[in-house]
Amino acid sequence: MRRFAPLFVDVVLVIIFCAIGRRSHDEAVLAGLLKTVWPFGIGLLVGWAIAAVLARGTRFDATALWPTGVVIWAGTLVGGMTLRAVSDQGVAVSFVIVAATVLALFLLGWRGAIRALR
Template identity: 75%
Template sequence: MKRYAPFGIDLVLVIVFCAIGRRSHDEAVLAGLVKTVWPFALGLILGWLLAMFVARSTRFDAITVWPSGILIWAGTLVGGMTFRAISGQGVALSFVIVAATVLALFLLGWRAAIRALR
């Protein structure tokens, strides 16, 4: 896999998560997508930085489920919810649960699939 492909895959999946959420609530998908994506995109970056920091003494492998995938997922979720709260966007418990589940499926799922195929 190319060096930046895993981050690109994660970012596309975060955008898809946000688009699905907007669509499921009958909100204009494209018109408000940036408003919905930016907190999770920043959380994704934080998750990546956390995963790279933890792996600083070893070789960082972005496509492993543990620890990279879990740290990236956790950073995306916690960071995304934190930035949503700071910006006055909703962080209802039901949304946190759905976001945690879908982001885990997306961000960990493709990594698990790669592992299973190897």
């Protein structure tokens, strides 16, 4: 179970990011949450897969800020925005900037905090 804890944390944070976004735009949080989460959820899984492949031959540390966290963040952002565009959801420049910032704070922040505490 401990092995999957970092993935679980990332999934929860992506869901929170989407819920905050829906709430800030006065949209029904629970009713439309899946529509908002799925592109970023798939992007997150793609980011995790790329990070795992890049770590081949070395010990994969899912809590590492660099390169693991950055790759997961980039995969979540790029994958999420790409899938939103393909599915006719909004990808305004302002949204991309906000999403990049908040996802970095969430996905990189907890990894940085762990490093600081160690």
